[in-house]
Amino acid sequence: KKLADRGLRIPHNGTNTHLLLVDCKSVVGADGTTLSGDMAARILDLCGIVLNRNTIPGDPSALRASGLRIGTPWVTQRGFGDGEIDKLGDIIADVLQACVPFSYNGRKRPEARAKVDFDALQQAKIAVRELAGSVGIDTDAQADGYPHFYYLDSPAGKAGEWTTLAISGDVAQAFLNTVLTSDVLALQAGEQQPTWVLEADGRVMSRGVVERTNTGYNLHIEQNAERVTAWMRALSDGFVIIDPTDPYAKVPGPVDVQVAGTVDPKRLKVSNDGYASKAYFIGINGAHYNGSALPQLPDFQWKEPQNAGLKTTTLNALHRDMGAKMVEFAGYDMPVWYSSVMDEHLAVRN
Numbered sequence: 001k002k003l004a005d006r007g008l009r010i011p012h013n014g015t016n017t018h019l020l021l022v023d024c025k026s027v028v029g030a031d032g033t034t035l036s037g038d039m040a041a042r043i044l045d046l047c048g049i050v051l052n053r054n055t056i057p058g059d060p061s062a063l064r065a066s067g068l069r070i071g072t073p074w075v076t077q078r079g080f081g082d083g084e085i086d087k088l089g090d091i092i093a094d095v096l097q098a099c100v101p102f103s104y105n106g107r108k109r110p111e112a113r114a115k116v117d118f119d120a121l122q123q124a125k126i127a128v129r130e131l132a133g134s135v136g137i138d139t140d141a142q143a144d145g146y147p148h149f150y151y152l153d154s155p156a157g158k159a160g161e162w163t164t165l166a167i168s169g170d171v172a173q174a175f176l177n178t179v180l181t182s183d184v185l186a187l188q189a190g191e192q193q194p195t196w197v198l199e200a201d202g203r204v205m206s207r208g209v210v211e212r213t214n215t216g217y218n219l220h221i222e223q224n225a226e227r228v229t230a231w232m233r234a235l236s237d238g239f240v241i242i243d244p245t246d247p248y249a250k251v252p253g254p255v256d257v258q259v260a261g262t263v264d265p266k267r268l269k270v271s272n273d274g275y276a277s278k279a280y281f282i283g284i285n286g287a288h289y290n291g292s293a294l295p296q297l298p299d300f301q302w303k304e305p306q307n308a309g310l311k312t313t314t315l316n317a318l319h320r321d322m323g324a325k326m327v328e329f330a331g332y333d334m335p336v337w338y339s340s341v342m343d344e345h346l347a348v349r350n
Contacts, residue, residue, distance in 0.1 A: 006090065018072045023067055024067060036114070039101065039112065041068060095124045165219045166217075167258075168215055171253060172216050175253055181198065184217075193211075194207075198282055
């Protein structure tokens with residue numbers, strides 16, 4: 001009932017068993033793509049809500065299921081009553097309605113995908129953690145680990161210390177070069193760069209220093225360490241929107257993001273610079289981005305060129321001797337016709 005009240009269609013108008021289905025097609029992207037059950041299940045899984053896709057009446061195949069299947073015994077045996085179930089229904093509805101479905105051309109048919117707003121994803125993670133805690137489930141047992149539904153509580157450092165994130169993996173370099181504003185590709189082992197971490201809309205999330213190590217990279221963060229860490233991990237998972245102008249945009253991944261502790265900024269190459277003239281990084285298309293990384297080109301002004309006569313090729317005289325009809329083309333005196341089509345072909349071949 002809670003899901004239906006939030007505008008999600010329940011096939012068969014409800015259920016008289018312990019199972020129920022949710023129609024995801026009510027969420028529609030700008031290109032007309034509807035949310036698939038597969039994408040919905042994957043994104044909800046990142047929030048800590050585990051369920052699976054399921055076909056609903058009208059679906060052409062199990063590979064393109066439009067529904068989600070929910071089994072109430074999994075909910076009730078965790079101690080959920082009516083109040084908790086209503087909260088769970090709101091979380092599910094919030095996540096599904098925050099999804100942005102889109103599709104691209106596949107080998108045989110369009111492939112449906114979806115992204116979700118980062119803040120909506122994080123709020124759902126926090127709500128799941130609080131809901132689990134409200135019924136006595138221990139949500140802090142692995143607070144320093146990497147459980148997928150945690151927001152992350154960064155270690156408390158001394159005043160003035162920065163938080164260090166260790167980022168590793170086969171594509172860590174490409175990942176950071178897309179996420180950060182600096183030229184990560186130019187870093188050699190042991191070198192540091194000042195950089196910035198931007199929100200998708202271009203606002204500054206934190207100033208930072210990226211350092212290349214023998215095993216990967218250290219990203220030293222000045223502020224908002226919890227948000228930056230959650231952002232990095234969400235980017236690695238690949239389901240958050242990184243560009244408000246392009247849902248197709250994605251970051252190379254996955255990578256491993258670990259909190260490595262804190263560092264004294266006196267050891268770091270701290271600067272208010274940190275922008276490179278790169279073709280792209282996260283935030284560059286955001287409404288709040290100030291253009292720091294891009295050279296300011298003058299406004300384009302067209303100047304009519306002075307006519308210095310038509311240019312000619314070395315074959316110009318030959319074309320004229322052969323009786324070609326000449327016209328101006330791209331600043332050149334060019335032949336377009338001879339006495340017949342056959343003569344033109346023969347002249348070219350000979």
